[in-house]
Amino acid sequence: MQLTGSEILIECLKEQGVDTVFGYPGGAILNVYDELYKHSDEITHILTSHEQGAAHGADGYARATGKVGVCFATSGPGATNLVTGIATAYMDSIPIVAITCNVGVSLLGKDSFQEIDIAGVTMPITKHNYIVKDVNDLADTIRKAFIIAKKGRPGPVLIDIPKDVTANKAEYQKETPKPLKALNQVSEAELATALKLIEECKKPYIFVGGGAILSDASKELVTFVRKVDAPVTDSLMGKGAFPGTDPLYTGMLGMHGTKTSNYGVSECDLLIVIGARFSDRVTGNAKKFASNAKILQFDIDPAEMDKNVLITAGVVGDIREVLGLLNERLSKQEHKEWIEKIMEYKGRFPLAYHPDVLTGPYVVEEIYRQTKGEALVVTEVGQHQMWAAQFYRYTKPRTFLTSGGLGTMGYGLGASLGAKKGRPDKIVVNIAGDGCFRMNMNEIATAVRHNIPIIQVVINNHVLGMVRQWQNLFYGQRYSATVLNDAVDFVKLAEAMGAVGIRAATQEEFREAFAKALTLGRPVVIDCQIDSDDKVWPMVAPGKAISEVFDEKDLEQGK
Structure with missing residues (x-):
């Protein structure tokens, strides 16, 4: 034809x-x-x-x-x-x-x-x-x-x-797409080495990246964690691969990771890395990263082996296949004392925020409460992105969408429209800072034009929050080109583009605004007014080891 x-x-x-x-x-x-x-x-x-x-x-x-x-x-x-x-x-x-x-x-x-x-x-x-x-x-x-x-x-x-x-x-002749051919078989020698390392270790830690999601390996991952009997941390891209509500989950790793995960990875004797690429935001000072541990890496891309961090051993292959093979061969391990130590850290170093005012963490936790943890959360890039990673507990893969590698301000709103078209059954919330929202806020008109009922939450601190945080901590409070203190009104902008606009300056106002947004079935923009100097805690200073993680209390005490 x-x-x-x-x-x-x-x-x-x-x-x-x-x-x-x-x-x-x-x-x-x-x-x-x-x-x-x-x-x-x-x-x-x-x-x-x-x-x-x-x-x-x-x-x-x-x-x-x-x-x-x-x-x-x-x-x-x-x-x-x-x-x-x-x-x-x-x-x-x-x-x-x-x-x-x-x-x-x-x-x-x-x-x-x-x-x-x-x-x-x-x-x-x-x-x-x-x-x-x-x-x-x-x-x-x-x-x-x-x-x-x-x-x-x-x-x-x-x-x-x-x-x-x-x-x-x-x-033109119509063709039916053929199933993708399997990649090369997983090496038996690599599997044997991996099993040996797992069986010999006393203090394992499992670090999960985006590869576990891309390979649809969540079920196999949960089984693997139970068999190894190890605490679990993740990267920004790995969120939801392992349930964030599981007792063995200790929060994110790296620059804005939890103290528990950063200390635990620094003290473990075997770090099992599943579909992660050792981003500099995860490792901190790469020479000091997991310095007490042997490192076992699973990845589909052999180019990732020894690229950013030298590893002890690796298994190249699709994550779901690798974990499936290991699960068949691995006997149940037990690391009671090690788990107890990490759980003690978890109890001693919880994530916290100021309880009485409207803050980014409060907004994220309230979204979690009202959506019962079932929303599909999209973010832009910056402080709000870290708060969304820290304070929403993702239990399923493909429910946290964010620009991890490139860190693209302006990503989230367009991505949230794509997510809602692909998953119309899900509540889709895009969380943005005011700086990011300005980048591509014209896509609110797209949401209205096509009747795509996303909820746009703007964490509005009138500054470029993450850059200001660095300026505050490391640049002598010289706020060069990071203040957005102008007359832009996001509520009026939303209304001008045909969406619903709501402003919230207190916890109660946000609770009511988000509850209303869930009932409208229309694109909604909620402008959340927070303090310009709210910060993301904990933090690892650039160039430092992740074991040198600090928070607001440490800063106040001069540590």
Whole structure:
């Protein structure tokens, strides 16, 4: 059957089970949008306010569902506006396919109107990318892109299609996607070494990263934890892989991790690292990280072994498969005294905050109470992100969506729209600081336009909170370019874009505002006024070991 390139593109998306696309049209991609119009009953298009919102929307959809997210953009500035979103997905190993269109093949390389070499621009931030100059190659390229995005360590793929290719015709034959082939078998020698290390240790600690979520290994992880009999900590990306309500869970690790996790990892004799990449925000001073421990790492990507921290041994493979094999072979271990010591730490060093005023931690805990821990929480980047990681107890994977690797301010609102489209059954809350909200707050108009009932909570301290915290602690309180003390009214902005706006300055006002938001079924913006000098505790100073973690009391006592 002879079809145009645009028809082939839409048919291939339907082959892959794509039901939602996030995008913004323009001249070069008009043929694709004209074809998409004819299939609007099969593929929903979310017209975002900015292409960056489209990339984040595809990312949020992918994180929330486990499927590949898809975004569209036109040539030139449309394509370059996707770059931050593609880089965000790349750093966190999120499978998206970004489809851009370009000037015609004969105009490429001639500085034509709205021409950009987007394949060259995105080469360092994609798993792979393509420019399709022959319509006969288009269907196979799209199918390969989806395989690459999902296979092994996931990530973004970009396909750039010149406009004449979208109009030219080629033979199209429908194909059913084949199941992904299994990766190389897990090494028996690596498994044997791992078992030996686990069976010989006295003080194990388990550190869980985003790989456990990407491989859908939560069930196997819980079994593994019970068999090893070890406390569990996680990275920002690993939240929800192991239940945050479990007694063995000790909170996040690293710069804003709990004292319990930071002390425990510093004292353990075996650190078992599951799908985590030893980010500098986790390790602190890498030379002093887990210095008393042997390190056993499980990861699908062999490039992660010995990359940031030298390990004792590793097992390369899909996390779910590796844990499944270990669970079959590992006998039940017992570490009673070690667990008791860590639980004593947990009782001695709880997370705390000022109890009587409206604060970020209070807001997060109240969201947890009112949603009974069942919400899908999205964040921007900064203090509010850390509070959302610390004070909401995630019990299921794919319920905490955040930009961990790139730290993208402006990520959350677009991602929350994608998450809600992918998981309409979930209450979706995006938690932002006022600085982050300003970055992409135009996507509130998108939520209203498409009737996507997300709840946007703005932790408004009128400053760039995390940067100010560093300026306060390490830069002599010189608040250079971090004060946002202007006349912007987020409630009026929300109302101007067609959403509901509510302001809260006390705990009672926030309780009432959030309870109301849950009943409305509309996009809601809650502007929470908090103190400019509230800080995220505990903290590890840059360049220090995680064992040197300190909090507000330590600071007051001059420690």
